[in-house]
Amino acid sequence: MPENSHEKTLAALGVTQPDQVAPLFARLLSQASAELNALASPEAFEKFRVNWFGRKAGVVTLVGDNWLKPAARELKPAVGQELNKFKAQLEAQMEARRAAIESGAKETVSVKDRVDLSLPGATRPVGSRHLVRQVFQEIEDIFVSIGFSVVEGPEIETPYYNFEALNIPEFHPVRDDMDTFYVEAAGESGPKTTPGSLLLRTHTSPVQIRTMEKQKPPVRVIVPGKVYRRDNPDATHSFMFHQIEGLAVDTDITFCDFTGTIEYFVRQYFGPSVKTRFRPSYFPFTEPSVEFDVSCIFCGGSGVAANGATCGKCKGSAWIELFGAGMVDPAVYGFVNYDAKKLSGFAFGMGMDRLAMLKYGIDDIQAFFQNDVRFLRQFP
Numbered sequence: 001m002p003e004n005s006h007e008k009t010l011a012a013l014g015v016t017q018p019d020q021v022a023p024l025f026a027r028l029l030s031q032a033s034a035e036l037n038a039l040a041s042p043e044a045f046e047k048f049r050v051n052w053f054g055r056k057a058g059v060v061t062l063v064g065d066n067w068l069k070p071a072a073r074e075l076k077p078a079v080g081q082e083l084n085k086f087k088a089q090l091e092a093q094m095e096a097r098r099a100a101i102e103s104g105a106k107e108t109v110s111v112k113d114r115v116d117l118s119l120p121g122a123t124r125p126v127g128s129r130h131l132v133r134q135v136f137q138e139i140e141d142i143f144v145s146i147g148f149s150v151v152e153g154p155e156i157e158t159p160y161y162n163f164e165a166l167n168i169p170e171f172h173p174v175r176d177d178m179d180t181f182y183v184e185a186a187g188e189s190g191p192k193t194t195p196g197s198l199l200l201r202t203h204t205s206p207v208q209i210r211t212m213e214k215q216k217p218p219v220r221v222i223v224p225g226k227v228y229r230r231d232n233p234d235a236t237h238s239f240m241f242h243q244i245e246g247l248a249v250d251t252d253i254t255f256c257d258f259t260g261t262i263e264y265f266v267r268q269y270f271g272p273s274v275k276t277r278f279r280p281s282y283f284p285f286t287e288p289s290v291e292f293d294v295s296c297i298f299c300g301g302s303g304v305a306a307n308g309a310t311c312g313k314c315k316g317s318a319w320i321e322l323f324g325a326g327m328v329d330p331a332v333y334g335f336v337n338y339d340a341k342k343l344s345g346f347a348f349g350m351g352m353d354r355l356a357m358l359k360y361g362i363d364d365i366q367a368f369f370q371n372d373v374r375f376l377r378q379f380p
């Protein structure tokens, strides 16, 4: 049967008996099915639908026009029945195909958008805390464990807090060691600035004053933070470095409490075998003032290096200078309205970078500030 059989009448196709009708429709259906199964896209499906079911010139319409309408009376019932069956079957097949094409289309989309979980991702290395931060934490943990709390203060200070209230009057010679950077402060009533009225703090000691102004005794605080001095950079100096200040004030704190606390800290930090000693020193805000030393960590306090030569770190002295400290000078209490007759206390100020360098065997303070990952990675 030619493919365009629907364009001819049954008579032209030589169909004269009712039993010839069903095979005619069967062939038409298999032709439609074959076309239908080859369809892959929604567009092709639509074309097929118009071609077969289009009102004006669709195959089904033409079958009605050419086969059914002019059919001989004895053929008509069979043609009508077969035509209805044909339409129902083709419609069912089309529905199945349409669903298949749609889900196929969905699949293609999801294949395109699919994330391949087996591909290696872009690795973003996780950083670690800087050694300075780690040592801050170590030291804070030791003091917090014996009842100190951690406070902070501003890095831009007034001369009052940085010097005067710490019993360092304007022309006191210790100011020579604390040359720093002065900044212009905005005036109270507008953008006018007063040159040199503020400075970058030269030590964390001003936070002693700020803490006592805010808080009634007893006081037990440590103050970690950055400090600044007009120093030229070398292996042991930097214009910015770190300190940890300590302050304990109460009704009967003695020199023994003071040395006991410091010794406890030093043993916790450097290990149980280090020895400590203190020597008389001078700070305007402590009386008496001391300088704390530890037995040299590099030569075990012998003054002799492993190779038999004089220890280069302590220069044979067996001791390493660690930090300044002392009993709080009663004059300081006068600045914060504490009763100097009833209260006593101790204070200390440690160079944090120096403590880190001693413990971790670093011989250049600049390594802390250069951010060379080869250095940083050694302290994960």
Ligand code: DAH
Binding pocket: 202, 203, 204, 205, 245, 246, 283, 285, 286, 324, 325, 326, 346, 347, 348, 349, 350
């Ligand atoms: N602020 C001193 C400095 O930076 C260090 C210091 C010494 C702090 C003795 C203290 C102290 O609290 O009691 O050189």
